[in-house]
Amino acid sequence: MGLSSSERATRQSALAAQLAFRRALLDVSDSTRRLSGEFSRLQAPGRGLGGGHSVFLRYVDYGARQLRWMEVQLATATRLTTAASQVEDPDMQLALLRLAGPRLEATLLGSLLLSVWLDLLHLADAVCTQHFYSVERMFADLGRWQQRLEPAMTALSSLEPGQVEAAARDVPVLVGHLSSEFTATLQSARKGAESVAKVLVLKEALEALSLLSALKFSLPSVPPSAPALLGVGLVVGGDGVMVGTRLVVSAEWVEMMRHLVRAGVLSFPVVSAAVRIQAGQVMLAQAHGELPRGVREALGDGPEVRGMRVTGRAGAGMNDPPRHHVLPKEFRAWFEKRGFTGELDIDQFCVEMERANHEAIHGGGNWKLGRQWPGEWNRMIMEALHEAEVTAGRMLTRNEVLDIVAGRMKRYGVPMEFTRWRGP
Incomplete structure (x- = not known):
């Protein structure tokens, strides 16, 4: 009562951002809960990774440690969201959400990377349990993959907006690399299965472990001999963002991200990275390019949003x-x-x-x-x-x-x- 139209619009925008932020928190929290359950299973004595090979526990523990900082930041972001809902001024509400934004950004990308790491652990579990792959070789592979993952995880856990955005630009390329490594290891394991019966056992083992929680989105790599596929991009359909005929993210997710990007709570590079990862190899191969214009607009990117991110003198390389x-x-x-x-x-x-x-x-x-x-x-x-x-x-x-x-x-x-x- 008694509010002008601009004041009502400001309050409605702040409320929409709060609701979107809460939904995004729930989405990421659901992912971390699933990850927690899977890491616990892989840590189980005698029934864990590779049929209980203790040599692999360090890699499971690594994932569990990463998960802990994500859970702490999700809890903190939840408390900041609650504080935002309790103040009257809508601009202060948005300001508090922006304090929580880097925490959500870090955990969103971190959970995607951790899902990929879990897929790699599942693969190691399947091929080593069935003796389709050398334990020593798999141990070395996991060590190499962890080294590739570590810089991004360190940048995300810092919560520094600049480091998080820089990591966001690199994460799709990293996921693409790990996806290729996953495929190569799987092909080696299949060669190690000497008979049709063993191949079927490997297939059943992979399916039983519910592999590809993250990498299932990966499309086949674009072969050099098929230039027609290079034009495949994301488009916006009635049900969300599509790549070809495959649904990448839902319309509800698009609307949720639109509110958060336009309110300055989440940065577009982070949202763009999440879309690219779920779109698969076609978009991972174009990780440093731009999303199609229609997709950028659907997710809330625009000149006025990019203008909010101008860092002034400090952004030009001068003193903070x-x-x-x-x-x-x-x-x-x-x-x-x-x-x-x-x-x-x-x-x-x-x-x-x-x-x-x-x-x-x-x-x-x-x-x-x-x-x-x-x-x-x-x-x-x-x-x-x-x-x-x-x-x-x-x-x-x-x-x-x-x-x-x-x-x-x-x-x-x-x-x-x-x-x-x-x-x-």
């Missing part, structure tokens, strides 16, 4: 701009008493500003003199918060603090794009 604590760090203890701890401590609420703007809101280059100005940021924000507590007759909640801060940020023209503090 100052990071301004929106919640004054000299009052850290005051904010901690009001719930700003953990993933919502005050170091999460920093914004990058040009040095001149940063000095301006603090009253000039000399902060001691600046504090004498009533409009100086730290002085102004703390006076507003203390006054609100006096009026309420109680301690403010974290969400009430955020709503007050959001209003002052708009008044001062401070961008509501939070980033973590990187200082000492």
Whole structure:
């Protein structure tokens, strides 16, 4: 009631982004739960990988360790999403979702890579259990594949937006390489099956293990002798994004990603990587090219979205701009008493500003003199918060603090794009 059309649109957009983010979290959480169950099975004594070959346990443990950081980040992203739903200001809601965005991006791509790793472990389990492949050779293969996987996993677990986006650009190529390795190993195992009966046993073993949870999306590699296939690309159909006649992702997934990309919660390179992986070898071979225009538009990519990602002076290779604590760090203890701890401590609420703007809101280059100005940021924000507590007759909640801060940020023209503090 009483809202203008633009205000209603802003609130509706924030609500749509929240709902989409929750659905995306559930999707990735379902994947990690499945992965957890499979790793537990492979770790089972006497019944695990390769019929209980302890030499392979290090590779199963590696997958389980990667899964743990993903589960932690999913839990953190869930708490940030809950916090976003509890504040009134829609811009602050989106700002909190953007804090959670890199965590979802990292776990989305990480779970896809971990699914590929699980497929490789399943393959090792099948061929070694049936003695179709040398245990020593498989051990070496897994070590080599892990080395290929490690840099991407390290970049994703860092949660640094720049590293996550860089990894996103490389992940489709990595999945394509591992898919080719999978195929080559499977062909070697089939050659090791000397009779038709053994081939059938191998086939049944692979099917029983429900292989290809991730690699099942891989189309056959495009042969050089078939140039007609090189034109195959993604198109948008009524049921979602298609490659040829195969459904890659559903219409619901497309709509969910559209909201999150356009709201600046997820980056388009990450979403693009997920589509390429599920589209298979045809698109993996074009990993550094662009998705077809219709697909990019369907997923929310556009000039205004790309413009949101401009990094200014720092993006041009110059020194990083100052990071301004929106919640004054000299009052850290005051904010901690009001719930700003953990993933919502005050170091999460920093914004990058040009040095001149940063000095301006603090009253000039000399902060001691600046504090004498009533409009100086730290002085102004703390006076507003203390006054609100006096009026309420109680301690403010974290969400009430955020709503007050959001209003002052708009008044001062401070961008509501939070980033973590990187200082000492």
